[in-house]
Amino acid sequence: MADLTPLLAFRWSPRSFDPDAELAGDEASSLLEAARWAPSAGNAQPWRFALGHRQDETWKRILVSLAAGDQRWARHASALVVGAHTGGDGERAAYDLGQAIAHLTVQATALGLHVHQLTRFDRAGLAAELDLAPDVRPLVVAAVGRLGDPFALPEELRRRETELRHRYPLATLLLR
Numbered sequence: 001m002a003d004l005t006p007l008l009a010f011r012w013s014p015r016s017f018d019p020d021a022e023l024a025g026d027e028a029s030s031l032l033e034a035a036r037w038a039p040s041a042g043n044a045q046p047w048r049f050a051l052g053h054r055q056d057e058t059w060k061r062i063l064v065s066l067a068a069g070d071q072r073w074a075r076h077a078s079a080l081v082v083g084a085h086t087g088g089d090g091e092r093a094a095y096d097l098g099q100a101i102a103h104l105t106v107q108a109t110a111l112g113l114h115v116h117q118l119t120r121f122d123r124a125g126l127a128a129e130l131d132l133a134p135d136v137r138p139l140v141v142a143a144v145g146r147l148g149d150p151f152a153l154p155e156e157l158r159r160r161e162t163e164l165r166h167r168y169p170l171a172t173l174l175l176r
C-alpha cells in the first residue's frame with residue numbers, strides 16, 4: 001500500500017460517539033472553515049451548512065430527520081452538520097459539496113474528532129424543519145464527535161464497529 005498521510009489512513013466512520021463530549025467553539029469553526037476552503041467549480045462555493053450542537057433545537061430537528069436505525073447512535077454525536085447545496089447545476093453542486101464535506105472530515109481527524117456521514121434521512125422534512133429556501137437542497141448529515149465505547153452499542157452495531165476495515169484493492173477500482 002502506498003504511504004498515506006495519517007489524516008487519511010486513520011480516518012473512519014464510527015457509530016460509537018462519546019455522549020458526554022462537546023465540541024469547543026473553535027473546533028466547530030475550524031470544521032466549517034475547512035469546508036469553506038474546499039475547491040469548487042468556478043469558485044461557486046454552492047455549499048451551505050446547518051450546525052446543531054447536542055440537544056440544541058437545530059440538532060434536534062436534524063436528528064429526527066434521520067432514519068430510525070441511525071438515530072440510535074447519532075444521538076450521541078456532539079454535533080450534527082447538514083450539508084446542502086444551491087444552484088442550478090445539481091450534479092456539479094453536489095460534487096462540490098462532497099469535496100467540502102471531505103475537507104471537513106479531514107479537519108475533524110486532525111482535531112482528534114470523527115465524522116460519520118449519513119445520506120438516509122428525510123430531505124423534504126429536514127428542509128421544512130430548518131426553513132430552507134427552495135433552492136437549498138440537503139444532501140448529507142455529518143455526525144461529529146469524539147469516540148465513545150463501542151460496547152455501549154447494540155450487538156449488531158458493535159460487531160460492525162469493531163471489525164476490521166476493508167477497502168477494495170486499487171486494481172479493482174481502476175477503469176480499464
